[in-house]
Amino acid sequence: MTYTSLSLTLIFVLIPLVLSKTFKLGLEKDTIIATIRSIIQLLAVGYILNFVFGEGSIIYIFLMVALMIVAATLNARKKGKGIKGITWKIVFTLVMVEIVTQGVLLGFNIVPTTAQYIIPISGMLIGNSMVLSILFLNRFTAEITSHENEIELILSLGGTPKQAIHRQLINAIKASMIPTIESQKTIGLVQLPGMMSGQIIGGADPIQAVQFQLLIIFALLTTATLSSIMIGFLSYPALFNARLQLLEVE
Amino acid sequence: MTTIYEPAIHLQQVSFLVKDKAILKSITGSFPKGKITTLVGPSGAGKTTLLKMCNGLLSPTDGLIFIDNQTITTYEPTTLRKHVGIALQAAPMIAGTVFDNLALPLALQGKKLTQQDAIQYLLDVGLDASFLHRATNELSGGQRQKVSIARTLINQSSILLLDEITSALDRQSVQDIEALIVSLNKNYNVTIIWITHNLQQALTIGHYTWVMMDGELIETGESSLLKAPTHPRVAEFIQGVNA
Numbered sequence: 001m002t003y004t005s006l007s008l009t010l011i012f013v014l015i016p017l018v019l020s021k022t023f024k025l026g027l028e029k030d031t032i033i034a035t036i037r038s039i040i041q042l043l044a045v046g047y048i049l050n051f052v053f054g055e056g057s058i059i060y061i062f063l064m065v066a067l068m069i070v071a072a073t074l075n076a077r078k079k080g081k082g083i084k085g086i087t088w089k090i091v092f093t094l095v096m097v098e099i100v101t102q103g104v105l106l107g108f109n110i111v112p113t114t115a116q117y118i119i120p121i122s123g124m125l126i127g128n129s130m131v132l133s134i135l136f137l138n139r140f141t142a143e144i145t146s147h148e149n150e151i152e153l154i155l156s157l158g159g160t161p162k163q164a165i166h167r168q169l170i171n172a173i174k175a176s177m178i179p180t181i182e183s184q185k186t187i188g189l190v191q192l193p194g195m196m197s198g199q200i201i202g203g204a205d206p207i208q209a210v211q212f213q214l215l216i217i218f219a220l221l222t223t224a225t226l227s228s229i230m231i232g233f234l235s236y237p238a239l240f241n242a243r244l245q246l247l248e249v250e
Numbered sequence: 251m252t253t254i255y256e257p258a259i260h261l262q263q264v265s266f267l268v269k270d271k272a273i274l275k276s277i278t279g280s281f282p283k284g285k286i287t288t289l290v291g292p293s294g295a296g297k298t299t300l301l302k303m304c305n306g307l308l309s310p311t312d313g314l315i316f317i318d319n320q321t322i323t324t325y326e327p328t329t330l331r332k333h334v335g336i337a338l339q340a341a342p343m344i345a346g347t348v349f350d351n352l353a354l355p356l357a358l359q360g361k362k363l364t365q366q367d368a369i370q371y372l373l374d375v376g377l378d379a380s381f382l383h384r385a386t387n388e389l390s391g392g393q394r395q396k397v398s399i400a401r402t403l404i405n406q407s408s409i410l411l412l413d414e415i416t417s418a419l420d421r422q423s424v425q426d427i428e429a430l431i432v433s434l435n436k437n438y439n440v441t442i443i444w445i446t447h448n449l450q451q452a453l454t455i456g457h458y459t460w461v462m463m464d465g466e467l468i469e470t471g472e473s474s475l476l477k478a479p480t481h482p483r484v485a486e487f488i489q490g491v492n493a
Contacts, residue, residue, distance in 0.1 A: 149338070149340055149342035150342050150343075150344055152307060152338070152342070153338060153342040153343075153344070154344070154354070154358065155307060155327075155331065156305055156307055156331055156335075156336045156338065157331065157332075157335075157354060157355045157358055157401070157402075157405065158328045158329070158331040158332040158355065158358055158359070158405065159328070159358040160328060160358075163358055167344075167345075243306060243309055243323075243327050244306075244327040244328065245306070245307060245308060245309065245327075
């Protein structure tokens, strides 16, 4: 694709801007910021990946993955700012997700140990884990706020924090995982996944593209389950103090 | 309070602040063991906060609480909450049936409640066996309060904290609950601390009364003080309630 062709795709940015202005949605500023950020970020990543792939050093791969984890953590932690130590809990979760998934993929030689595979796959899995963490934290804090009386009741009867918050924890874990599971049920029917579409547009064999997509969706299931459960079980103790009293959640 | 009784709960200069707002202001006093003490006063006086502190759901910002002559912090919170039971004003329920709720206190300890025992607890609070498998979201406010009281009794606490448990009940139910509380106190020597807006109830059921206003303990003594209060603010409050 030429840069001229690419610049023509800005029509797709113009349409929402016009619609937002017409219907007074007030989204013009956010749309422009999002567009500029995506151009800068993706171009920067393109050049960085070009450099990393060229060098092929494991240190650069490690740094790229670390950068993804830091960026994902900074984004996800906003939703759990009322939970003490949430930053490190998210970092730990993302690191574990990366270790488990890449451990299987590289350990069984499913994909080659090269930057071309490790970095894009890590990006997809860490990105998914970040979204799952945000969904979980959003739902979890809402569940606690709306069921504070029930949590207090169980504590007042001599229950432990784990017993008191069990229902809210399980509800939040399930709710955060549903989008991943549901989207996988309709994959290929309603939507062609981005990675697979990209490979096909890039000229790859569709069967090969499907195989890689399957690899990703299976890994995403592990990512979703691990992220929600880990973030959940790491977070809930921070909601109680040493006297087993429920702390206020923002 | 001219007490010769051993205190079940003693508060020593207990204060509680929320974002610099004083909910309780240096409260000192005792709840006698084996007696019924009622807490009266206008809304926002800090009565519920005080009860939650005695059950360990809240901790004082300042001051000490003693339960059976031991500072509250020496108790494991879960042990304390079984020893000092509380029936919360909102009568919160877990999703499920009346039986699920009655079974909850024992389930938290890994034990089971028999249906027979559950029915007995229901009868004690004036509900018949047909309520056992009814969904809690089908209960009226008064029925919820009764289930909440029955559930609090299951831990067989030696101190019971009751937060306006009869506010949503009809006259007959109020009398049933009052009889139950008196019986628990008389027959099982359970110490009762009871928040009520019903001054007649405080006079007839309570042995002692605390009158609280704006986070302060204004007057305390035998319940007869409600007939002849010495503090002008208490007199004004009683006059207002009776008007």
